[in-house]
Amino acid sequence: MSERSQAEIVLGRLLPPPCGQHRPPRQQVQPEMGTGAKVASPRPSGGPARCSTGRTPTAPVDAPDLVAGLQQGGLQARVRAAVSVFAYGEPLPAARDLACRLGAPCEHVREALRAMESAGELALHGRVHRYRLRPGELHPKDVDFDRAVRKAIASRQYPPGTALPVGLLGRSHGVAPLLIARACRRLISDRLVAHRDGPAGPAYYVTPTTAVVADEYSAGTRHGL
Template sequence: MPELIQAEILLDRLPSPPREHERPHPQQAPAANDSGVPGAAPRPEVSPASEAGDPSSRLPVAAGELVARVRAAVSAYAYGETLPPTRKLGREVGAPYEHVRAALDALEAAGEVAVRQRVYRYRLDPGQLHPQDVEFDRAVRGALTKRVYAPGAALPVGLLGRRHGVASQHLARACRHLIADGLVAHRDGPAGPGYYVTTTSPSPIARAAATRKEESHNRV
């Protein structure tokens, strides 16, 4: 009995548990961002890249709007005219240097601008081959003339691109003049989606167009 009384006395001396509204809230750990690092600044959203090395993957989600603004700024310059430095162009469109550079890379992938002397960019004429695509275009036209690829055959653009210095993300640009001249078509076929030969006999119009493209390239 004395032990029970002593135990009750000790319990009475213990501090009573705090009420619900008096309980301190546990300290919340800083939320982790998408990198998994607690408290780190969240990464800016970027647009998904459908192709490896796609330059638009370095752009914000509103990449289309920025590319349109850069395209509008570039259109103020004549074909073949050297564009201003990227930082100056960024001030004109009100965008960071890195985003403007990625937008220019996207325009280059579309064949609208090109790099001169590895430093400055210039505006390309719509009918002009990109300098990096000239050898590829000439090789494909030569192979078609020699009937290396039959009509309906899949054109091995990846192999030809590696052989003639065209990166995988620029193959669409390299093939666009072949498509415009009716030599190649991008469609679904027996080998899956890709570029297929439509004819091995370029028309006089296509041959003249190829000559004009090479002449315009040589003038730059």
């Protein structure tokens, strides 16, 4: 073999192949039987990298968002505790002031207050203040609804076992569909109405009770309104 041929062989081993050409894949040497040696599988050339568990790594979770999500679950309990120091009927601080006291986002505090009002724990006073409702006290917006249902039951307009048309009654007396449960709380507590499953699904039914006190005194004076 000439000296030029030997030089070309040496340069071919040292230099990378020209553009457009690829070297043939290196053949893996299989271990001999009984040696216990493991051969790593070749890594795929395309697609996202994978972690050691074989799963595609996801984007990291933003720490502030994670902390806010964990704290939001107990925020309503903290708002309820902060509100409980005020007397029944006493105007509550604005949501912004409560948020400053609790060190929480103002919008989250407002959501907690709205949830407490929907549950019948608070009531709006005008457009600014809220105040605590006494146990068993009707929400001011539910008084007309409660009074109308009691009168209808007392007059046998809705006899025992009848499903109340709560949607129609709510529209007639200004109670939103999502607040029907709040408006029926006192009716259920006085055993005039029961919420149960029926042929048409869950509904509010007049109970077969005979001890019915369903007049304006029961709906108003009895509940402190």
